[in-house]
Amino acid sequence: MSLLAARGARLRYVDHGKEHFAVDxxxxxxxxxxxxxxxxxxxxxxxxxxxxxSGLKVPSSGQIEFDGRPLSQMDDTERSRLRLxxxxxVFQQPYLLGYLSALENVRIAEMDADNSAAAVALLNQLGLGEKLHRLPHELSGGERQRVCVARALMGNPKVIFADEPTASLDHRNGVAVVSLLNQLRGEGSLVMVTHDETMLAEADRVVRLVDGKVSD
Ligand SMILES: Nc1ncnc2c1ncn2[C@@H]1O[C@H](COP(=O)(O)OP(=O)(O)OP(=O)(O)O)[C@@H](O)[C@H]1O
Ligand SMILES: [Mg+2]
Structure with missing residues (x-):
């Protein structure tokens, strides 16, 4: 059985009275x-x-299933728990809290755990062992994105969603970030969207999207 599935999923936006299916x-x-x-x-x-x-939006029709269970059968609390x-x-821009250090930004991914050792281990693996206590503005863009990668990996998630994680980076740093995500995801699945095919060299499978539809 698949871990995650979309079944005829559509997402409708209405813009100035005109409807449009972003996912069709x-x-x-x-x-x-x-x-x-x-x-x-x-x-x-x-x-x-x-x-x-990822359950951040609800399909206008069709459904999304995680572990065989439609997300539509879960309430908001359950969907939030799933996301957490x-x-x-990992998003296009490295979203970090500016008043927390690199280490603290990673630790907040698991609020109820004594997780400092796990966060330190991840930051070490991502090459940031010497910069644990720096604030985001004391890190380069590539370093900030690696902090985001560490945060996404906390708690060994079953699925990591990455939305153009390389867009704010130069090509070399972009390739490095994808490679680290891929190496450190353990048993987890990685779903990464991008417009840049060269970022998908390590992907097991690539699906093409055109006008909201999967193309062959
Ligand atoms: N909140 C919204 N309201 C109305 N239309 C939207 C909204 N968000 C996205 N769209 C439209 O839906 C379509 C798909 O947008 P989406 O952001 O999913 O594309 P994308 O492939 O991620 O693009 P990009 O590579 O630029 O990030 C676009 O035509 C966009 O204008
Ligand atoms: Mg986008």
Missing amino acids: GVSLEVQPNEFLGILGPSGSGKSSLLYLL KEFGF
């Missing part, structure tokens, strides 16, 4: 431990699809 009938499956790349040009619906798969405990997120 997508069916796909993500297997345990798989690196799935989703490739598409700007506006093809990549971010929208990730929002659906089972999912990890």
